[in-house]
Amino acid sequence: MxxxxxxxxxxxxxxxxxxxxxxxxxxxxxxxxxxxxxxxxxxxxxxxxxxxxxxxxxxxxxxxxxxxxxxxxxxxxxxxxxxxxxxxxxxxxxxxxxxxxxxxxxxxxxxxxxxxxxxxxxxxxxxxxxxxxxxxxxxxxxxxxxxxxxxxxxxxxxxxxxxxxxxxxxxxxxxxxxxxxxxxxxxxxxxxxxxxxxxxxxxxxxxxxPGLLWFSVTVEGIKVHCSMRGETIHPHRAGEELGVNAIDKIFTIYQALRGLEQEWVQTQRHPLFYDGHFSLLPGVIRGAPGDLAVPFALSDSATIEYTAMFHPERDGADVRAEIQGVIDRAADSDPWLRKHRPVCEWKLQWDPxxxxxxxxxxxxxxxxxxxxxxxxxxxxxxxxxxxxxxxxxxxxxxxxxxxxxxxxxxxxxxxxxxxxxxxxxxxxxxxxxxxxxxxxxxxxx
Incomplete structure (x- = not known):
């Protein structure tokens, strides 16, 4: 049988x-x-x-x-x-x-x-x-x-x-x-x-x-004593010649990627996922004046680590290019970042x-x-x-x-x-x- x-x-x-x-x-x-x-x-x-x-x-x-x-x-x-x-x-x-x-x-x-x-x-x-x-x-x-x-x-x-x-x-x-x-x-x-x-x-x-990307964005600044904060941000004072707070600059990138995330909420839909699932998570942020994790100087470096969950019908390389383009355009809009470009490190791509x-x-x-x-x-x-x-x-x-x-x-x-x-x-x-x-x-x- x-x-x-x-x-x-x-x-x-x-x-x-x-x-x-x-x-x-x-x-x-x-x-x-x-x-x-x-x-x-x-x-x-x-x-x-x-x-x-x-x-x-x-x-x-x-x-x-x-x-x-x-x-x-x-x-x-x-x-x-x-x-x-x-x-x-x-x-x-x-x-x-x-x-x-x-x-x-x-x-x-x-x-x-x-x-x-x-x-x-x-x-x-x-x-x-x-x-x-x-x-x-x-x-x-x-x-x-x-x-x-x-x-x-x-x-x-x-x-x-x-x-x-x-x-x-x-x-x-x-x-x-x-x-x-x-x-x-x-x-x-x-x-x-x-x-x-x-x-x-x-x-x-x-x-x-979904697909998954893990990447980081790092920007540089110029460290100077915290008492010089006003000098570096007032339009009629020394400004960026004296110091640049990298934490301020990283938020330029953050806002740009947050805008992209909101765009995905509106445009990236899939019948088997709830609306908004495809997203850009700023999961880790680091910024400090050198190795000193105290706010007594402007930070000369800042990094945000992201996880991107992307639509399963998209190609990972295309998503990376889209993210990089948003970062580049945000940098182009800022006088400091135009000269001191943000550095992206692509750490992981996990396909759907x-x-x-x-x-x-x-x-x-x-x-x-x-x-x-x-x-x-x-x-x-x-x-x-x-x-x-x-x-x-x-x-x-x-x-x-x-x-x-x-x-x-x-x-x-x-x-x-x-x-x-x-x-x-x-x-x-x-x-x-x-x-x-x-x-x-x-x-x-």
């Missing part, structure tokens, strides 16, 4: 197995959150203090993958930063990847967390609090337990299911993480990335993401990913969600939406693997104090993952 789609009886067994594992899922997530797997290359952290923790997190997933009966490999491009990858099933059906990342951003000041410390993994009601609960350890745990449930239900997949726990995503370090995994031969016909895909509704199907909503993997995934949600408090129909940030779906797409994002958690609490995940969302995601694996890969009789 040939392999095929799961029968109604098999589907019921799969869902029952996931439900029986619900408490264990919570315990495993708590264990994983308590591993402070901060990306050691995250800006502002000391590499040596954090390297190795990603590997500890991957080891937790490797044990779960082994429980699922998978063949597991741990490997690292950089020592201590092991990826955990696993294979199960295979031979007759289609292949599928479950992908997620184990690295997290820093927890920040524990005193600013109101519910529990960043890596406590404390459960309050239906929520677990802690760094990485939403972004995105709950997704990894949900995927792992979907595979465990398949084994518990006695299901053998006809096609191959791969479980990928990657490092490096938070710093776009795909050469250590997802990119290295695929280059090692772990490829498939489709992938589901378990990044948090709410809002607008929990566990949505995110089929497109997209997949047609009607693609086979999306149709299969949507049907799995619809069945998994029956009898729950969640919406009976899945929502197709945009993924608000960047993620490794871009890497998978570039390497030829159609990818969609679906996972528990809400990006509005990711990277924030008191990050949390709704444990019911993780359970719903695990039910969905288990069904979609059986549907996509097929099951052996």
């Amino acid at each position: 040939n392999a095929g789609p799961p029968t109604d009886d098999v589907r019921a067994r799969i869902l029952a197995a996931v439900d029986d594992l619900r408490d264990e899922m919570t315990t495993s997530l708590q264990q994983l959150v308590r591993v402070p797997s901060v990306n050691p290359k995250y800006p502002g952290v000391e590499y040596r203090e954090h390297v190795g923790k990603e590997g500890e997190g991957s080891a937790v997933l490797a044990e779960l993958y082994e429980r699922a009966g998978a063949e597991v490999e741990l490997f690292a491009v950089e020592a201590g930063r092991e990826n955990a990858v696993a294979r199960l099933g295979g031979g007759e059906g289609r292949s599928l990847i479950f992908n997620g990342h184990v690295d997290v951003v820093p927890g920040g000041d524990p005193a600013e967390w109101q519910v529990a410390p960043p890596f406590a993994g404390e459960v309050v009601g239906s929520r677990m609090y802690g760094r990485g609960t939403t972004d995105q350890k709950s997704g990894l745990i949900g995927q792992a337990y979907a595979a465990i449930a398949l084994r518990r239900a006695g299901i053998q997949l006809a096609g191959e299911l791969q479980l990928q726990c990657a490092v490096g995503e938070e710093t776009v370090d795909y050469t250590c993480g997802t990119g290295a995994i695929v280059e090692r031969g772990y490829t498939a016909e489709a992938a589901i990335v378990s990044e948090p895909s709410a809002p607008p509704t929990p566990v949505s199907l995110a089929v497109v993401s 990913y997209s997949i047609e909503p009607g693609a086979d993997i999306n149709t299969t995934l949507a049907a799995a969600y619809k069945e998994a949600a029956v009898g729950t408090r969640f919406a009976p129909e899945p929502t197709f939406t945009g993924f608000y940030g960047g993620c490794d779906a871009t890497v998978l797409k570039k390497l030829g693997i159609p990818s969609v994002v679906l996972g528990p958690g809400d990006l509005r609490v990711a990277h924030a104090n008191d990050e949390y995940v709704d444990l019911d969302e993780m359970w719903l995601a695990a039910r969905t993952y288990a069904l979609v694996a059986a549907d996509w890969c097929g099951v052996k009789p």
Whole structure:
């Protein structure tokens, strides 16, 4: 008898197995959150203090993958930063990847967390609090337990299911993480990335993401004693021959880019993103008189670090040219900046990913969600939406693997104090993952 789609009886067994594992899922997530797997290359952290923790997190997933009966490999491009990858099933059906990342951003000041410390993994009601609960350890745990449930239900997949726990995503370090995994031969016909895909509704199907640019703009000034401020700004006094405050000049650039952002609000629209999502964030500003962070002299340098989220149908090079043009025109309008040009440093370009909503993997995934949600408090129909940030779906797409994002958690609490995940969302995601694996890969009789 040939392999095929799961029968109604098999589907019921799969869902029952996931439900029986619900408490264990919570315990495993708590264990994983308590591993402070901060990306050691995250800006502002000391590499040596954090390297190795990603590997500890991957080891937790490797044990779960082994429980699922998978063949597991741990490997690292950089020592201590092991990826955990696993294979199960295979031979007759289609292949599928479950992908997620184990690295997290820093927890920040524990005193600013109101519910529990960043890596406590404390459960309050239906929520677990802690760094990485939403972004995105709950997704990894949900995927792992979907595979465990398949084994518990006695299901053998006809096609191959791969479980990928990657490092490096938070710093776009795909050469250590997802990119290295695929280059090692772990490829498939489709992938589901378990990044948090709410809002607008929990566990949505995110089929497109914006592009992202990280850049800085720096302007120079002339340092002089703070008592000379009036001399430098009065039109009948010494002016720029005596001193120039770089902070004043950087705000000329800020205002110009703020104008561009407002233009994007009016002109850059997409049906799967809320109006205004495509934006220019001035996230960091620095300015001082040399190395002295005191206001006793005019600042001779000022820098603003920006993140630009741009429309997924735009080319990154074109967006860069547009931003540079706005900066250049702002400089042309200022006598000082005309002679002392602002310096742009382009630090990162992260391209969008997209997949047609009607693609086979999306149709299969949507049907799995619809069945998994029956009898729950969640919406009976899945929502197709945009993924608000960047993620490794871009890497998978570039390497030829159609990818969609679906996972528990809400990006509005990711990277924030008191990050949390709704444990019911993780359970719903695990039910969905288990069904979609059986549907996509097929099951052996």
